[in-house]
Structure formats: structure tokens, C-alpha cells
Amino acid sequence: MRLTADDKLQIFLGDGSAFFGIAFSLAGIFFAGLILYDYDFSSFPMACLPLTQTTGKVIRTSATTMHVNDSTVTDYTYQYRSNGRAYIAHSFSEVVRLPAGSPVSVQYVPKMPGIACIQGMRNSPTPSWTLLMLPMLLGIGPGIMYLNWRRTRRIVALATNPFITDAICQRLEDLDQKDDDGRKTYRVHYQYIVAGQPYMHELTTTETAEYGVQEPLVAQLDQPQHARLARELPGFIWQRLRRQHRK
Structure with missing residues (x-):
């Protein structure tokens, strides 16, 4: 049977x-964008380069909201010195509470002294662990589509x-599970024969089946191990195949 592009x-x-795949893809792109918008990638050198400690002082504090989950973190603007030069930077924390004027211990990269962080805080509003969510956020939708x-x-x-x-029911397994509607699920084993060779087809369903019951099945002639019961196919495909078979 020939199928058109519309089919x-x-x-x-x-x-x-x-549609779920498209929806998850769009949602994933949206939330990934929020994470990347908040994240300060200049913190990467601090994770892989040697650090030096110095002291600094909090200039001011303010509350900022992370776009990814609307939680509030405290933005600490602080000043520190390196090689006689003063630097101003920002660190963030949901836990630490320091008033303006508080002394702080600062870690910075000697080769890039403008990249620093108050010890015990982070230099990005978004925690680094949120980057681990990116593959999941960006992968679920395309995975469903695939x-x-x-x-x-x-x-x-x-x-x-x-x-x-025809496929004949050979065995029915109770999976001891329930679907979202609370119905029990089963695995039904069917046997069918193509060119004298027996093959097995498994179906997980909420409907029971009796041993020996026959159901129409469509196998791929050149690869008969690939098959589906008629009720697993789109209705319009099965109706066409059945009409073609009767001819």
C-alpha cells in the first residue's frame, strides 16, 4: 500500500x-534560557585555576530574584584589592546574611584578579548544579519526538x-502495576506464523485476553519479526489494509 505525505x-x-514532544521542547528551551540568563559563566575559571585569598568588605546588599524558579537570593556587592588595585565584584547566597560594611574572605584567580567570590558563596545568582538540568530540559522533547x-x-x-x-494469545502476565487511571496492566504474548515460521509479539495493555483467542495482526513481509496487532495501528491504516486484503 502506498502512503502519501499526508498519511x-x-x-x-x-x-x-x-504534540507532547513539541510542548516539552518549547518548555525546555524556555527554562534552559532562564537558567543561562541567570548564570555567570565567568565562574568557570575559578573551578579549574589556582585561587588566592584576600580580604574584602561588603559595600551593599540587595535582593535579587532567580528567573528559573522565582526564589530570592541576596546579592552582595563587595570590594577587595589585589596588587594594589581595587576591584568590585558580586557574590550571591540564600543562606548567609551579612550587613553592609562586614569584612569578608575573598577568593580570586591571580591571573584574572577581577574574577572572585566571597568564600562560602557563589558568584552567580543561579547555582552551578542547575546546569546539570540542561541536558534533561533540552533532551526530553526531542527524545519524545524521536x-x-x-x-x-x-x-x-x-x-x-x-x-x-492471525495472532493467537499464548500467555497473559499480570504485571502487578496500574496505569494513570488505576487500571491493572498486563503483558500479552501472541504467536503468529509467516512462511511457516512462528514468531512472538508482546503487547502491554490494560485489557485481558483469553488463551487461544485470535486477533488480526500485520507483519512486515520482508522482516516478519516486526509486527503489530490491528488494534495497535491507526484506524485508517488498518481499514485500508483490510480492504486491500479482501481484494
Whole structure:
């Protein structure tokens, strides 16, 4: 059976996961942007270069809000000296409370004395651990899209080179799990035969099945290990295949 571009798009969008993938991708880009907006990447040299300590003094304090989660941190503006030159920098903390004029211990990079941080604080409003969230935020949406793309390719391959047969229920497993609606889930094992060779197909479902019950199945003729029950296919694909099979 030949499928048009519209047919393939309908398969891709059919189960709704593509929309979830798009939504997660947009949300991931948005939240990743908030993290990157708040993060000060000049702190990287402090993680990989030798540091020197000196003393400094808090000039003023102010409250600032992190865009990523709307939490409030204290922004400490402080002054310190290195090689006779005065520097002004910022450090951030949700825990430490210091009034203006307080002495502080400052760590800085000798080769880049303008990069510094009050000891026990950080020099970015956003904690460094939030950067670990970036792969997850930016990866979930594309991951969902990729899985849906693979599903679409499998269905297109089945519809293009189909072999329709009956699958017989061989075994039913109770997975001792429930879906989001509180229904029990099962794994059903089906056997089907293509060119005299038996194959197995597994389906996780909330519907029970009786041993020996037959259901229509579509296998890929050139790769018969790839198969789906008729009820796993988009309705319009199965209707076309069934009409073609009857002819």
C-alpha cells in the first residue's frame, strides 16, 4: 500500500505524542534560557585555576530574584584589592546574611584578579548544579519526538509491505502495576506464523485476553519479526489494509 505525505503526517501526529514532544521542547528551551540568563559563566575559571585569598568588605546588599524558579537570593556587592588595585565584584547566597560594611574572605584567580567570590558563596545568582538540568530540559522533547518518529517508520514499513495473518494469545502476565487511571496492566504474548515460521509479539495493555483467542495482526513481509496487532495501528491504516486484503 502506498502512503502519501499526508498519511505519514497523520500517523506521526496520530497518538498525540508529537504534540507532547513539541510542548516539552518549547518548555525546555524556555527554562534552559532562564537558567543561562541567570548564570555567570565567568565562574568557570575559578573551578579549574589556582585561587588566592584576600580580604574584602561588603559595600551593599540587595535582593535579587532567580528567573528559573522565582526564589530570592541576596546579592552582595563587595570590594577587595589585589596588587594594589581595587576591584568590585558580586557574590550571591540564600543562606548567609551579612550587613553592609562586614569584612569578608575573598577568593580570586591571580591571573584574572577581577574574577572572585566571597568564600562560602557563589558568584552567580543561579547555582552551578542547575546546569546539570540542561541536558534533561533540552533532551526530553526531542527524545519524545524521536520515539514517535521511530513508531511512524515502523507503521509505514508495515503498511508498505504488509502480511496480514492471525495472532493467537499464548500467555497473559499480570504485571502487578496500574496505569494513570488505576487500571491493572498486563503483558500479552501472541504467536503468529509467516512462511511457516512462528514468531512472538508482546503487547502491554490494560485489557485481558483469553488463551487461544485470535486477533488480526500485520507483519512486515520482508522482516516478519516486526509486527503489530490491528488494534495497535491507526484506524485508517488498518481499514485500508483490510480492504486491500479482501481484494
